[in-house]
Amino acid sequence: MGKRVLVLGAGGCGKVVREVARSLLNIDGTPIYEFVHFLNDNSEDAIGKIADIEKYRDWYSDVICGISNNTVRKQLLNQAEELRYSILVLIHPTAYISPSAVIKAGTVVEPKAIVNANTVTHGGCIISVGDIVDHDVIIYEFVHVNAGAIVKTGARVESDRKLEAGEAVPGYGAAQYKPDEQ
Numbered sequence: 001m002g003k004r005v006l007v008l009g010a011g012g013c014g015k016v017v018r019e020v021a022r023s024l025l026n027i028d029g030t031p032i033y034e035f036v037h038f039l040n041d042n043s044e045d046a047i048g049k050i051a052d053i054e055k056y057r058d059w060y061s062d063v064i065c066g067i068s069n070n071t072v073r074k075q076l077l078n079q080a081e082e083l084r085y086s087i088l089v090l091i092h093p094t095a096y097i098s099p100s101a102v103i104k105a106g107t108v109v110e111p112k113a114i115v116n117a118n119t120v121t122h123g124g125c126i127i128s129v130g131d132i133v134d135h136d137v138i139i140y141e142f143v144h145v146n147a148g149a150i151v152k153t154g155a156r157v158e159s160d161r162k163l164e165a166g167e168a169v170p171g172y173g174a175a176q177y178k179p180d181e182q
Helices: 012-023 050-056 070-082
Strands: 003-008 033-039 046-048 062-065
Touching: 003 012, 003 050, 003 070, 012 033, 012 062, 033 050, 046 050, 050 070, 062 070
Parallel strands: 003 033, 003 062, 033 046
Antiparallel strands: none
């Protein structure tokens, strides 16, 4: 039997997150997540309201947030962690993640995104469709790298920042990369 996951937020971003979760398969081709349900305050697609997250704890051990607002995503993931939910990392099968990259809890990597060598993506981030995050980058907590953005070599993206679609973040070069910043 597959796992159950709650997606916090049933808007556009939440629907993408649900599809990423549903795209993940076991080696035998069965879904890893058999039940992927929303909590949302204003959606007919939701099984309940976000304020009711605690009452779903016995049925769902895993949670991910599909809300693009960084502040709200931070609050909800922190609340879920306090309630002892397991905070997921979801990576779409078409994304490329370097074996030396680190993707931390609460992060979603959408289809066709690239996260290159020696990059660290801290918790609660959204790496959207078609993003390019080059090597030796650090993306701090609760960042949204919007669709088609490019984060150049050695860049640092500060916590809570939202990169706009197609935005390019200047890099600093691999020579200035400091592994102790991770």
